[in-house]
Amino acid sequence: MKEIIIGHSFHQEERESELIERAQSGDHDAFSELVRRHRAKAQGWANGLAQDPFLAEDIVQEALLKAFIHLGTLVDVTRFLPWLHRIVRNQAMMKLRRGGPYRHEQPFTSLANRSTGDQIQVDWENIESIMTYMMSAKFQESSAASNPEEHIVRQETFETILNLFSCLKPRERGIFEAYFFQQLSPQEIATLFDMTMSSVYKSLARTRQKLQHERIRVFIQDHLVQRRDKNSSSKKILERPNIYMQRIGDSHFLGARPSVTYCLWGLLQYTDKKHLSLAEVNGLTGQAFSINIMKETVHIGGPFTLAAEPSFEKLLANLGFDFKVSMNLPTQPTAVTDVLRTVHQSIDRGAPVIVWDLFHAEFGLVYGYDDDEQRLAALDKLQLGDVAYEQIGRGKTSEISIIAIQEERAIDRKAALLQMIDAVLEHGYTEGTRNTGDGELASGLAAYDAWMEAFQSGRIVPFFNAYNTVVYAELRQYAKQFLHRLCDDPDFIQDRELLEAASASYEITAKALQELAILFPFPMGGDPMNEQQVQKAIFLLQEAKQAEKEGLYHLAFWRDRLRLEPPLD
Template identity: 40%
Template sequence: MTDEVMHVNIREWTEKKGSSTDTSPDLVQQARAGDRDAYGELVRLHRARAYRWAQRMAGDAHLAEDIVQDALVRAFLKLGTLLDESRFLPWLRRIVSNEVRMKMRRGGPRGRERPATGWRDPTGSEGVNPSNMEEILDWLRFRKDGTLMETEPEAAALRRETLETIRVVLRCLSHRERELFEAHFFRQLAPGEIADLLSMSRGNVYTSLHRVKEKVRREGFRLTLQPYLHNRKEKGHMSQKQLRKPVLNGRWNSGIASLEEALRYTHGTAYDYTELMGYTGQAFRIQVHPGDVDVAGPTAYPWKNVWGRGLSNIGVRMGYCGAEVPTYEPPTAEEVMEAIRRIHGSIDRGVPVIAWDLFIPEFGLIYGYDDGKRELDALDYEDNRRLPYDRLGRGRLKELALFTLEKREAVTPRASLAGALHMALDHGKGKETPIPGYVQGPQAYEVWAEAFRSGEVNPFGNAYNAAVYSDARQSAAQFLLRWCASYPEPGTTSDEQVLLARAAVCYARVNEALVRVRSLFPFPSGGDPKNPEDVREAIRCLDEAREAEKEGLEVLGELAGKMAAEGVAE
């Protein structure tokens, strides 16, 4: 069942039933087995309560309505992860809370899609970006209200030109779609009021409004992209280019797997997965979301800063397009245009681009473009196919993060190692600012164990975290052992070799503990994080991992100090 159908059915289920407050575990069990009527009964019983939760947390009635709709859809899709039928209400409340958090992080009750009266006064004469829906609606509202003052001929001409552009954009809408659009953005009618006005179900209002906004966005983007592509053609640039198809090995860290492959298209030192995990600091990272250990933890870090610093350790200058940190919101048209420019530049140089959330929320590679069809050649762990230009940054999480390898410079192995050690220490010792809502370094193991004690662990997220971090610590141990055993540079002293060996042993112990957690809760099934015996063993393993990691960081600090005393800078 699609999300769109769910929006309609949830409302229909609610309206068909009476009222009650009892929740039977049998009802939850039937819903988990796929009984839609049973889930409809659960919705009837608890929708009002979910709305009160959302309204209290968000402080906005209309936003609460959106949150409840999305939360009920998400709950239906995730019912299989609910292991204890008697805890349906706490489980549902956590989903509502997560929806509130995501929407509030997008900019408060309205975010980027505010009703018209919440926008700035567009009385300036700088014109409007036709791909920016907010500016389009700004202009339309003020035009409709008759408040556009055309006192200067130049400003009046610019406004006429802008309004004509807006009219072109909105031609993509049917008469019915324009009615819906105006009712929501100009008249600020609630979904129920729009449903009554246009004789639609509330669920259909949500899905139709989503389609309308998407049509306007895509048409505006098309009009913005068109002159850029025309300019490229006039300058004699290629209209299409495809590099050889990349090969992504199935590693747990998709970003480093993508980097390993992208570097093969460049000239310079070759690095394998283990070396890149170590030198970029990824082998030493851990971020955990308190309470549920959600699946986003392994990628919840400041992308631009961490990647830029890690790549500099191997002499790579990085180009970046996207938010400084994960934002959980779609990119602007300007950000997408900047991304396309970077993609053109990198592929024209013969190097693929590392990109986030192409087809799934993992990193992948863009290795070709076709301006005529306005499509990119893209590859990640799930798929290898064409991606339309206007779908860039519109994957499952609606986020844009794009890395280009701009230039490679020579760097000594010891300088690379020093940089990696400082990254590991800054992360582990709390000098690196974490993403809000996440805990990193050794303390992350504590909140992970506490999540088991509270019984709130998300099975899927927990299993994914265990797999990713056990792989990372295995890479850390192997990376340090290679340095200890192979003497990659003559300047390495015997004292440093001993410290490298000690640190490798510490991270091997962390890996061993996490492998045990991973075996208890295999990915993707997740095992049973409610089983008392497994919970006790998991907590014991996480405590062991924390202590071993703290010891490892102390050894790395001693090693970094010794290297600094010998004149090896980061």
């Protein structure tokens, strides 16, 4: 075993990656060091979700155990922290769904003595929860004889699990059955099968994943059977969306940042709202005025949090439709079939569906389905092609997000603008930070301060910084265009001077960020450690922040005037 030397002079990211790789190969010391580094963050995440210190500690303990067991499934070692955050979050959600601190899984020895009306809580979406239920049920065989209904449920569950086992190789099945049904410890299993403890953990992790994927496959088949029973169409491909048609450089597309609003604009091309420009889509949804910065490294995840903003779903109505929005769901059988159901319904009505992580960790559009081949016609910023039904939710992030048009709705233009400005001002003046899987997040004007602090402390990662720069430079250009177009709107002729001032402010912000993008070009990123460039960057960010502050002031003034003006016709 290679010795772990705390305080080695390796770069932190390289050191972390090496630790993870060692831990994946069974190095317990390496995993212990990872726990030492990140336990405090895990505890903070759990505390924020559970609001109970004892439950939070319980969540962290179980999450770390699962992290060790499943570490072999982590493909991208640079994503360890968000991966761990997702485990903590899922563990917390599972426990909270089961009724809070004192109603999570009962000790096995107490199950035989429970009251007749009580039932074990099972997360039927999660294969591990089901298997835990099967283990627990084994301790109740003596009492089950007096409860025929429970006996039938347990028997049906048992048969369902056995049917899923057909996807396993004989050795995998033997190890899994030894752990869950014979209740042998990993050490006993290692001895029985002549393998290392690390190999046992990896086998269990792979098998859990296989069984979960098999459950998803079964759910998909059931969904398709129901469609056939209803004589639904088995194939429909819409005209290819009119987005991602032009490339800039090697792999980046015109107007492709951020992908959620670009896909929304593409989606509207199938409706009577096709006249809305990309700037209007970004403006009406508040995206043109948003900025989220990860404090530690200006992480690439900052811009991706925009679609998860609380106001975003509400502001989508400004586009003239009700939307179905599901964000950041774990890959569970019902979530996958809900995506398919939504795709079928929407495409049958003539509109694509926006789906996250089709080929790449971005939003893309699904514009066709083929039930016979079980494939979706899709595209995102990097690829055009087919996605297998079973691949939904199995991309780089293992999460599911969808946005789909539902019904058209009438828009009160004045009310829509007021709602948008309220959201923009609330975002712009956000105080403090919030924790995410990628780090501590600052928003609005405070995001500029976080960005400057990252430069001053030398924590900037070049690629991350360059991506944030090009995203927010583009968004502020949309803000300027959106406000400039309103200047010529007859409904707001009396507000023209105010709108021109707001547009000019965001134009200054956009130009400052565009200069920053030239200084740190995407994707190479330049040299954010160069002292002269750091000073120039801080100057540009101060300029951008000051102009944005003035822009928010003008928007607040316009909001107050709009409230006093009569309704628009």
